[in-house]
Amino acid sequence: xxxxxxxxxxxxxxxxxxxxxxxxxxxxxxxxxxxxxxxxxxxxxxxxxxxxxxxxxxxxxxxxxxxxxxxxxxxxxxxxxxxxxxxxxxxxxxxxxxxxxxxxxxxxxxxxxxxxxxxxxxxxxxxxxxxxxxxxxxxxxxxxxxxxxxxxxxxxxxxxxxxxxxxxxxxxxxxxxxxxxxxxxxxxxxxxxxxxxxxxxxxxxxx
Numbered sequence: 001x002x003x004x005x006x007x008x009x010x011x012x013x014x015x016x017x018x019x020x021x022x023x024x025x026x027x028x029x030x031x032x033x034x035x036x037x038x039x040x041x042x043x044x045x046x047x048x049x050x051x052x053x054x055x056x057x058x059x060x061x062x063x064x065x066x067x068x069x070x071x072x073x074x075x076x077x078x079x080x081x082x083x084x085x086x087x088x089x090x091x092x093x094x095x096x097x098x099x100x101x102x103x104x105x106x107x108x109x110x111x112x113x114x115x116x117x118x119x120x121x122x123x124x125x126x127x128x129x130x131x132x133x134x135x136x137x138x139x140x141x142x143x144x145x146x147x148x149x150x151x152x153x154x155x156x157x158x159x160x161x162x163x164x165x166x167x168x169x170x171x172x173x174x175x176x177x178x179x180x181x182x183x184x185x186x187x188x189x190x191x192x193x194x195x196x197x198x199x200x201x202x203x204x205x206x207x
Contacts, residue, residue, distance in 0.1 A: 006063035008127070009062075009063045010056070012131050013071070013072040013135075014056075015044075017073050018044060018049045019044070020099070020102055020135060021049055021075070022077065022101075024076075024097050026042060027096075027097035028084065029042065031085045031090050031094065032083050033080050033083035035083065049074040050074060051073060054072050055072055055074050058072050069186065071134055076145075079094060088158075092150055092153065092155065096147065098147055099135070099136045099139045102133070103132070107204060113126065113129070113207065114205070122207065126201065126205050129201045130198065141182055143171070143178050143181055143185075144172045145175040145178055153168060
């Protein structure tokens, strides 16, 4: 991958990850927790959200090594679950808001591509679709600290949810273990994951 292409990929990942995190904060704010708003994290300015490794170093490595997978993350937007409006789905809504934002960006990109209104820019828009589909699916992996763990807990029947919640809480005390498991999944299933991402992206974009 050429340097200019790598820079563009990194920029897409950064801004997609920032929107992802901001939407977590927006959802929490709407559900009664102002923590992110009070800490100035409900902004699209990337500076407060940048994580040196997840937002910059990792995307650079992936781009320059021609990885079939592109992902990254921004600093997690803080929220206090005890401030959220009571309800078993509140945390799941906050967690799901980030991946939902990435899916919305991908769908919007697909609509623009299908409209034919930006002839010649289809490859650029398709890259935006691919990266946001990848962030959407990656973050829904149900292993802490990824968002999918809280989404799954909210969707499980109560009998299963309790046991899963206890496991998730234990895993969150050691997030490196959870990310280690996720990285192993990506290493061993990365090819299949990438194929599914591109198939999903092609279906959205109609390409």
